[in-house]
Amino acid sequence: MLKIAVLGCGRIGRMHAENIYAHPRAELAGVFDVVDAAAQDVAEKLGVPKFESAQAVFDSAQVDAALVATSTPTHADFIEAAVAAGKPCLCEKPIDLSIARVKNCAAKIAGTDVPIMLGFVRRFDKGHAGVWHAIDRGEIGDVHQVTITSRDPDIAPDAYIEVSGGIFRDMTIHDFDMARFIMGEEFEKVSAIGSRLISPNLMTHCNDYDTVMVTMTTRSGKQCVISNSRRAVYGYDQRVEAFGTKGMAISENHAENNTRTYSETFTDKKAPLLNFFIERYAQAFASEIDAFVDAVETSTPPPVGFDDGHKALLLAEAAIMSITHGRPINLSEVE
Ligand SMILES: NC(=O)c1ccc[n+]([C@@H]2O[C@H](COP(=O)([O-])OP(=O)(O)OC[C@H]3O[C@@H](n4cnc5c(N)ncnc54)[C@H](O)[C@@H]3O)[C@@H](O)[C@H]2O)c1
The missing domain is CATH 3.40.50.720 (NAD(P)-binding Rossmann-like Domain)
Known part of the structure; x- marks a missing residue:
């Protein structure tokens, strides 16, 4: 034990x-x-x-x-x-x-x-990891594009946003890690746009954004798009897609159940999405502990470590710099 x-x-x-x-x-x-x-x-x-x-x-x-x-x-x-x-x-x-x-x-x-392991829990989600496994098995071929959508169900309290370090370091950081995990190739160039559409006063006060998009390219030209919002009225929106020369793999959202209902006025009506990370990533949080115990017991390096935390933060810095300067940022500018 x-x-x-x-x-x-x-x-x-x-x-x-x-x-x-x-x-x-x-x-x-x-x-x-x-x-x-x-x-x-x-x-x-x-x-x-x-x-x-x-x-x-x-x-x-x-x-x-x-x-x-x-x-x-x-x-x-x-x-x-x-x-x-x-x-x-x-x-x-x-x-x-x-x-x-x-x-x-x-x-x-x-x-x-x-052993130092970083809590990038989404790597342990069966759906997102399934995308990685499909790539690893060669089913997708050479990956050309990764698309990540990550939207919170609602904006966090003002006090949280004020000390969060901003959306890129606090929220997109998970997606930067997911992008590196799925792409399997380091990103070289980062471009970002940010808007204040949900809570303009708070965002201006914090010099932050509530709605952002990031595009990133690797040296060989492989592409990634990340879309974040601090509020999705339909629940916690978490999707990952990898598109390649042989096909595509998609990790879909989780709803409370999979029942779909149809009537005269609607089709495909489903339960709302699971509302936040503790529910949506319950399996992943449990598997994360399992991976940590495994790594320590078998004296193997943890599957996600300090260096991954460092690299994800560098991508966040590049995104912030891209907005500040209004141009794409080479990672060498923030390293
Ligand atoms: N992996 C994820 O998806 C995920 C989700 C949420 C939060 N987080 C991260 O987890 C961390 C905690 O987030 P939270 O939402 O639970 O915050 P929280 O504020 O609810 O809990 C933090 C706790 O740490 C305690 N604390 C602060 N300084 C301490 C110290 N020096 N020694 C001992 N205890 C101390 C506080 O009293 C508080 O109880 C943050 O770094 C956050 O970024 C990760």
């Missing part, structure tokens, strides 16, 4: 704690949160210890590994602490909002053999 402690008992930390608790080859070693009541609640519910500090987690002989689900500005510090303690770490995305901090963290942990 791999004894995993969870740091951060907020929205996503609670879910990770429950997934570890339910995992057949893992044990929830305990939890910690700076908000004591949050940790207390999870500790009581699952009957596990509550740690007194983050350092106590890393110092404990009862902890084999850590899952970091705290607020973003703490991630790089906790990755460094995990490496210093020799404890494998599964850290939520993003590593940090600042490329400088990510580079500094990379330098500090360079050469470590302590």
Whole structure:
């Protein structure tokens, strides 16, 4: 049993704690949160210890590994602490909002053999991974275009948007990673457009955008389009398509059920889409824990690591720079 402690008992930390608790080859070693009541609640519910500090987690002989689900500005510090303690770490995305901090963290942990896995959960979704498997089996041929649609059901609260680091670092970061995962070739050029159509005042105040499109090309000319909106009234819209010389693979949306109803006035009426990430990616979050446990148990590198977090953030920086300068950005300009 791999004894995993969870740091951060907020929205996503609670879910990770429950997934570890339910995992057949893992044990929830305990939890910690700076908000004591949050940790207390999870500790009581699952009957596990509550740690007194983050350092106590890393110092404990009862902890084999850590899952970091705290607020973003703490991630790089906790990755460094995990490496210093020799404890494998599964850290939520993003590593940090600042490329400088990510580079500094990379330098500090360079050469470590302590496994660090990044929480790009969508790679573990059976549908999205199915697109990758179809490509891997050669069914799609040479991939020419990847199209990713990712729209939240509704805009997050103002307080969240204000500290999110902006749509590209907070939301599109998942799609940048998915684009790299599916394309299997690094992107060289990034072009982005952004609009303030849903919450213009808040977006102007935060110098952010609620509606964006990104196009990216690889050195060989392969193309990717990402479409993001902070509000889709029909639910959490998550689709991935790969188009190639031999065919196409599509990962579709998930609805509450697959029933389709027909009447005099409509056809193909279906249940709304699952509403947000905890429901839509429930299977992927559970599989992510499984992949982490597998990697640690078999001493193999985690399937998605620190470098993937770094590269996704570089693509986010390039997208921001593209809007600022009104032109495509070569990745070499942000590296
Ligand atoms: N993979 C995904 O799809 C996904 C989805 C949502 C959030 N996230 C990421 O997960 C992280 C947490 O997001 P959330 O929505 O759960 O936020 P949240 O605010 O609900 O929870 C964060 C928790 O961390 C605690 N915390 C803050 N600093 C701490 C510290 N130094 N030590 C211990 N605890 C500390 C807070 O008290 C809070 O309880 C963010 O980095 C976010 O980007 C990832």
